Amino acid sequence: MFVTFEGVDGSGKTTIMEALACELRAQGHKVCATREPGGSALGKSLRELLLHTETKITKRAELLLFLADRAEHVATVIKPALAAGQVVLCDRYIDSTLCYQGYGRGLELNELRFLNSVATANLFPDLTLVLDVPIEIGLKRALSRADSSNTCRFEQEALQFHAKVRQGYLEEAAISPRFRVVDASQAFSQVLASCRAHLLSHLASC
Ligand code: TYD
Numbered sequence: 653m654f655v656t657f658e659g660v661d662g663s664g665k666t667t668i669m670e671a672l673a674c675e676l677r678a679q680g681h682k683v684c685a686t687r688e689p690g691g692s693a694l695g696k697s698l699r700e701l702l703l704h705t706e707t708k709i710t711k712r713a714e715l716l717l718f719l720a721d722r723a724e725h726v727a728t729v730i731k732p733a734l735a736a737g738q739v740v741l742c743d744r745y746i747d748s749t750l751c752y753q754g755y756g757r758g759l760e761l762n763e764l765r766f767l768n769s770v771a772t773a774n775l776f777p778d779l780t781l782v783l784d785v786p787i788e789i790g791l792k793r794a795l796s797r798a799d800s801s802n803t804c805r806f807e808q809e810a811l812q813f814h815a816k817v818r819q820g821y822l823e824e825a826a827i828s829p830r831f832r833v834v835d836a837s838q839a840f841s842q843v844l845a846s847c848r849a850h851l852l853s854h855l856a857s858c
Contacts, residue, residue, distance in 0.1 A: 653858055654734060654775070655851060656745040659783035660818050661807050662794030663836045668783065668847050669741050675848065676739055684733035687743035689721040692728045703804040711757045715764070718749055719771040726772045739855075746772065747780060747824055752806065755820025756813050776830070779854045781847050782821045783836035787814040 657665040666687070673685040690699030698721040702714065709717070722745070733740050746768040754761045791814060794807050825831035832850045836843050 653779070653855060654730065654740045654742070654777045655779045655781065655854070656742045656747065656777040657781050657783065658744060658747045658751070658821060659836060660785065660787055660790045660814055660821070661804075662790035662792065662797075663783035663785045664793070664840070664843060665781075665783045665836075666743050667840070668781075668836075668844055669743050671844055672847060672851060673741055676741075676851075682736070682738040684729070684738045684740045685743075686725070686729055686733075686740065688725055688745055688748065689718060691725040691730075691742070692721070694724045695721045703806070704802070705805070711753065711759060714757075715749065715753045715759060715767070718753065719767055722746070722749075722768070723771040726775055731775065742777070745777060745780075747782075747821065750824060751817045751820035755823070756809070756817045778830065778858070779850065780825075780831045781850060782825050782831055782833045783843065783847075784818070784821065784833050785836040787811060787818055789837055790814070 657669045659665050669685060673683045676683045688695070689702050690696050698717055702709075702717055702721070730740055730742065749768055750761060750764050753759045754764045788811070791807065791811070795803060822833065825833050834843060834846045834850070838846075
């Protein structure tokens, strides 16, 4: 099973995903917990470039770097883990590209859908949990956890950019059955319980 976690910066998906990975392992599942950008060996260098470079990057170059990261990640990490029967939990995937580079930066959505399918050789998640939180709350969390000298290029974007990204997730979730939207402004235990319920009900149906 391949599950992705999505949401605006500071939505809490990384912490939730780590907690669920521990629970699944404790239940005897083999779990591969990974992330984008940066889940492969090549990806570690691309992540640094994508999130922390001071060099200005055009939106198409940025897009292609995220896609290169994804292509490598799918081929060297995600597909082998799925083939070995592991549950793959991935912090960000194709929908981050649609929402950040598409809804956020304004690149054409259908072009991005096509390029995502090229990068992944058509590997789509079975389930996508969108942790939805008002952007002011998300950004406050993201900026408070980041060392102020180390905020990423996206956290520095204007509120309007993040509002478009959030809207993108909600629109995508409304048109595809693989999404579940979880209210991530609730207490951590409640967010975790909702995500766990979606994950277990999906696992049971596999
Ligand atoms: P990360 O530190 O992983 O952020 P978070 O902890 O909030 O998930 O940084 C990833 C950043 O990269 C995040 O701001 C979203 C952005 N991103 C894209 O713009 N497009 C993509 O395809 C991916 C995977 C991430």
